[in-house]
Amino acid sequence: MSDLPPELRDDGERHRPVQPLWWRVTTAVIAVVLIAMVVIAYTF
Known part of the structure; x- marks a missing residue:
């Protein structure tokens, strides 16, 4: 499962949820x- 994009990868260091791409674009x-x-x- 190491080929996931950064949006779906769980680092374990960042506890805040990763914002979806549309939210960043908006x-x-x-x-x-x-x-x-x-x-x-x-x-x-």
């Missing part, structure tokens, strides 16, 4: 949108 999109809104607000 968080990244929200962060980019917020940063873009701040940049636009300060630019114009």
Whole structure:
């Protein structure tokens, strides 16, 4: 079972659950949108 991707591999060191890929993508999109809104607000 050593050929599992990092999302499914249980290290035993990290006790927090690994976030799914869609959650990371959603968080990244929200962060980019917020940063873009701040940049636009300060630019114009």
